[in-house]
Amino acid sequence: MSDLLQMLDMPFFRRALAAAALIGFTNGFVSGFVLLRRSSLTLSALSHTLLPGIVVVVLITGVLNQAGAFTGALLASLIVGIASITVTRYTRLPQSTAIAIFYTAAVALGVILIPYAHTSQNLEQWLFGTIQTMGDTDLKVFFGIACFTLMSSTLFMRPLLLTLFEPNVAAVQGVNVRRMNYLLYTLMIFALMASFQAVGPILSIGLLVAPGAIISLFTNNTKWLFWGGGIIGCVAAVLAVIISIPLNIPTGPAIVLVLGTLFLLAYISVTSRKFHSNTSS
Amino acid sequence: MKHLIILQEGAEMSNCKHVHTEGQTHQLLVNNLEVAYRTDTVLKDINLSAHCGSSLALVGPNGAGKSTLLKSIAGLIKPKKGEITWAGEDNMKCRGGEFAYLPQNEKVNWDFPITVQGVVEMGRYSQLGAWGKFTKKDDLAIQRALDLMEMNGELAQRQISELSGGQKQRAFIARAIAQEAHVLLLDEPFTGLDREHTANLSRLLRKLTKESRLVIASHHDINTLTDTFDQILLLNRIVIAMGECRDTLTEENLNLTFKNTSHV
Numbered sequence: 145m146s147d148l149l150q151m152l153d154m155p156f157f158r159r160a161l162a163a164a165a166l167i168g169f170t171n172g173f174v175s176g177f178v179l180l181r182r183s184s185l186t187l188s189a190l191s192h193t194l195l196p197g198i199v200v201v202v203l204i205t206g207v208l209n210q211a212g213a214f215t216g217a218l219l220a221s222l223i224v225g226i227a228s229i230t231v232t233r234y235t236r237l238p239q240s241t242a243i244a245i246f247y248t249a250a251v252a253l254g255v256i257l258i259p260y261a262h263t264s265q266n267l268e269q270w271l272f273g274t275i276q277t278m279g280d281t282d283l284k285v286f287f288g289i290a291c292f293t294l295m296s297s298t299l300f301m302r303p304l305l306l307t308l309f310e311p312n313v314a315a316v317q318g319v320n321v322r323r324m325n326y327l328l329y330t331l332m333i334f335a336l337m338a339s340f341q342a343v344g345p346i347l348s349i350g351l352l353v354a355p356g357a358i359i360s361l362f363t364n365n366t367k368w369l370f371w372g373g374g375i376i377g378c379v380a381a382v383l384a385v386i387i388s389i390p391l392n393i394p395t396g397p398a399i400v401l402v403l404g405t406l407f408l409l410a411y412i413s414v415t416s417r418k419f420h421s422n423t424s425s
Numbered sequence: 426m427k428h429l430i431i432l433q434e435g436a437e438m439s440n441c442k443h444v445h446t447e448g449q450t451h452q453l454l455v456n457n458l459e460v461a462y463r464t465d466t467v468l469k470d471i472n473l474s475a476h477c478g479s480s481l482a483l484v485g486p487n488g489a490g491k492s493t494l495l496k497s498i499a500g501l502i503k504p505k506k507g508e509i510t511w512a513g514e515d516n517m518k519c520r521g522g523e524f525a526y527l528p529q530n531e532k533v534n535w536d537f538p539i540t541v542q543g544v545v546e547m548g549r550y551s552q553l554g555a556w557g558k559f560t561k562k563d564d565l566a567i568q569r570a571l572d573l574m575e576m577n578g579e580l581a582q583r584q585i586s587e588l589s590g591g592q593k594q595r596a597f598i599a600r601a602i603a604q605e606a607h608v609l610l611l612d613e614p615f616t617g618l619d620r621e622h623t624a625n626l627s628r629l630l631r632k633l634t635k636e637s638r639l640v641i642a643s644h645h646d647i648n649t650l651t652d653t654f655d656q657i658l659l660l661n662r663i664v665i666a667m668g669e670c671r672d673t674l675t676e677e678n679l680n681l682t683f684k685n686t687s688h689v
Contacts, residue, residue: 180537182532182534182536200467294571299555299556300555301555302553302554302555302556303550303552303555305547306550308534308537309533309534309537309539309544309547310528310533310534312496312499312501312526312528312530312532313526313527313528313600314665315499315501316499316500316524316525316526316610317498317522317550317551317604318522318551360538362539364538364539364540365538365539366537366538366539366543369538383473403531
């Protein structure tokens with residue numbers, strides 16, 4: 145306990161804790177939308193395309209910084225997303241197939257280009273997160289993303305839920321389904337962008353899926369899905385920072401591992417409760 | 426049927442944009458409608474008119490375009506040609522409470538963490554808007570819809586994936602009723618219902634018609650048509666016949682509708 149208090153005196157640790165809380169909450173909150181939209185696989189594909197995006201930016205600019213990584217990652221995910229939508233619109237291929245082809249091709253390109261990027265050490269940090277090196281600007285960005293997520297989803301919660309449940313009925317009820325879909329994509333991409341600095345692009349999908357999945361095992365109330373997901377994401381990320389820094393293990397993988405453990409415990413708790421109620425009745 | 430008595434005439438129409446007043450009827454007009462999915466023409470030369478206070482059954486074989494016609498009226502599909510108007514206004518502009526739409530169930534996310542009551546509450550969102558608070562009136566409308574479809578009590582608190590096929594259908598009809606819309610567009614509303622609930626729904630649709638609503642539904646069972654609907658539209662990509670059930674359900678019309686696979 146005294147070690148923890150000592151660490152709290154260090155600015156980098158306080159910043160890491162604040163970043164973990166903000167990123168964990170944002171991703172946990174948005175994970176409710178990911179779950180309801182059943183788009184875990186699509187987002188997993190998009191998160192992998194962040195890698196080639198970052199590599200290409202390093203190749204072009206010769207440096208690896210936050211702005212460059214953000215831009216590269218955003219452009220790569222947009223290109224893959226739009227390409228898959230275009231293919232789906234003009235062929236009979238389902239979007240999941242189109243996106244699988246594009247994202248694996250993009251990752252393959254990224255892997256081929258890595259040796260030419262000449263920043264392999266930094267790149268490794270970017271791949272698995274760098275939450276310990278967060279600056280004040282990073283925190284402001286995460287705070288902005290968290291505020292936008294909370295405000296927009298609270299303001300448009302009803303039309304968003306109608307759209308996610310049955311888009312045709314939502315449209316007849318007067319919801320602009322297309323705009324709500326754009327808002328959902330924006331929320332998911334922002335959450336993904338926030339999480340890739342904490343846990344890296346490869347693992348970011350874990351932070352964006354697990355909290356909602358955990359809470360959904362316990363509730364039939366959509367409000368709880370979002371707020372509960374946010375709380376679980378926040379607690380898990382903070383816990384992982386507290387555990388990982390003193391033990392000198394990478395924080396990004398620690399966050400995803402804590403969430404994986406929580407999911408396993410939740411699953412065991414729910415199934416054993418069902419088993420007991422079945423045997424007693 | 427005691428549940429039907431709960432519905433008070435006229436009380437539910439106040440949320441509609443085109444409020445029905447005595448002696449005034451609103452008309453749905455479909456003029457020369459043509460709908461195509463890419464190069465495949467699904468509906469052609471569709472003309473029909475129906476007014477509030479009546480019910481219309483869409484009858485035809487699979488692929489006849491019944492669901493497409495309902496979606497077109499609901500404003501979900503932009504027609505290739507022609508126009509659809511409700512009370513003189515383009516149907517695409519009649520959103521937010523004028524139409525209630527019951528889709529076929531296959532596209533619904535049944536894993537959604539929501540109870541039956543939550544589903545029916547969603548029917549009120551078009552009246553409440555994005556931020557409006559639930560009032561006593563909304564609670565009454567929700568309770569009434571649950572009562573009418575016999576989905577109250579323990580059933581109302583069940584997660585939707587825990588329902589049988591017929592119960593799911595009843596939950597969705599309850600949602601459409603809670604919306605208190607002027608026009609009800611129902612795609613196969615009797616699917617999955619047992620005999621008792623089929624009879625109940627038939628009575629309910631008649632009651633809704635008497636309350637000056639327009640009910641349009643795709644339907645398969647020719648034997649129960651006359652019990653529920655005033656008019657029938659025989660469809661197989663084009664209109665084969667339309668009129669009162671007794672006059673329209675002739676052997677010749679049925680042969681024309683069901684024996685030829687496509688008239689386009």
